[in-house]
Amino acid sequence: xxxxxxLRYLALPALVLLCSAGLAYAGHSYxxxxxxxxxxxxxxxxxxxAVSLENSLHRIxxxxxxxxxxxxxxxxxxxxxxEHVEDPSPENIETAARLSFSGQVDLCSRCHITLHxxxxxxxxxxGRVEIGCIECHSVHSNVNEHxxxxxxxxxxxxxxxxxxxxxxxxxxxxxESGNVxxxxxxxxxxxxxxxxxxxxxxxxxxxxxxxxGPFLYEHPVxxxxxxxxxxxxxxxxxxxxxxxxxxxxxxxGVCLQCHGTPPVHRIAHAGIATxxxxxxxxxxxxxxxxxxxxxxxxxxxxxxxxxxxCHVLGD
Numbered sequence: 001x002x003x004x005x006x007l008r009y010l011a012l013p014a015l016v017l018l019c020s021a022g023l024a025y026a027g028h029s030y031x032x033x034x035x036x037x038x039x040x041x042x043x044x045x046x047x048x049x050a051v052s053l054e055n056s057l058h059r060i061x062x063x064x065x066x067x068x069x070x071x072x073x074x075x076x077x078x079x080x081x082x083e084h085v086e087d088p089s090p091e092n093i094e095t096a097a098r099l100s101f102s103g104q105v106d107l108c109s110r111c112h113i114t115l116h117x118x119x120x121x122x123x124x125x126x127g128r129v130e131i132g133c134i135e136c137h138s139v140h141s142n143v144n145e146h147x148x149x150x151x152x153x154x155x156x157x158x159x160x161x162x163x164x165x166x167x168x169x170x171x172x173x174x175x176e177s178g179n180v181x182x183x184x185x186x187x188x189x190x191x192x193x194x195x196x197x198x199x200x201x202x203x204x205x206x207x208x209x210x211x212x213g214p215f216l217y218e219h220p221v222x223x224x225x226x227x228x229x230x231x232x233x234x235x236x237x238x239x240x241x242x243x244x245x246x247x248x249x250x251x252x253g254v255c256l257q258c259h260g261t262p263p264v265h266r267i268a269h270a271g272i273a274t275x276x277x278x279x280x281x282x283x284x285x286x287x288x289x290x291x292x293x294x295x296x297x298x299x300x301x302x303x304x305x306x307x308x309x310c311h312v313l314g315d
């Protein structure tokens with residue numbers, strides 16, 4: 001698609017509705033009456049198609065329907081209808097499935113000029129590899145929201161098979177049970193993020209607000225995404241993990257990605273600190289309201305001796 005066409009899409013308003021006065025495209029203008037009459041000709045042979053649209057936002061508008069400002073008929077989507085009426089061959093009627101990526105964008109954008117539609121020809125990674133509208137949407141016999149093929153978003157797994165496999169790991173977000181959906185985290189409207197997870201950590205915090213702070217003493221990795229990237233996914237695998245709590249590595253492995261074991265832990269008190277996991281002492285790993293070392297407030301009670309008798313644990 002040329003740059004001029006891309007700019008034309010991006011410059012259009014967020015949503016264009018077809019008014020009852022008619023619809024103009026491809027050099028043709030159809031009134032509501034004309035749309036109804038031409039659709040009637042189509043339905044003489046394809047009445048099942050009207051039935052398939054009855055419970056859809058794409059249901060065919062009847063000429064007596066004066067309540068809707070949107071006029072929809074068969075010819076909105078199927079060019080070549082006049083020739084097809086004279087010679088009913090499947091080769092002379094246009095369907096979305098036979099169109100190229102740019103053809104699908106052009107067809108759907110006759111009515112749907114949205115942020116999602118415009119991003120498909122600009123920033124969206126699906127559009128950049130020419131994955132067209134019909135890969136995710138279908139029109140006939142579809143009552144799902146936004147006309148997606150599968151309202152549970154399982155259609156994403158058709159292409160993203162490796163990601164779908166991650167949800168089968170022992171610790172995983174509950175996609176398969178239907179408690180979360182792909183679009184809860186991955187936004188499809190106008191984002192420039194290659195993962196489509198807008199403000200990745202903030203997506204996590206929409207559900208895990210108890211771990212998001214703000215804390216008086218922050219664990220820097222939790223908020224590092226604001227300026228440096230990182231954040232939640234430095235420690236967690238967002239889809240699924242073989243380790244508890246979606247962690248990237250078992251045990252102390254996650255901590256040791258960034259932190260070495262302090263030498264004093266190995267030598268002080270006969271190396272007693274090496275007997276504990278990092279989180280046994282540093283339990284407030286996302287942030288703390290009272291301790292800059294993120295130590296457990298009840299740490300003294302855990303030990304065979306009270307560390308605070310000799311050490312200032314907050315420093």
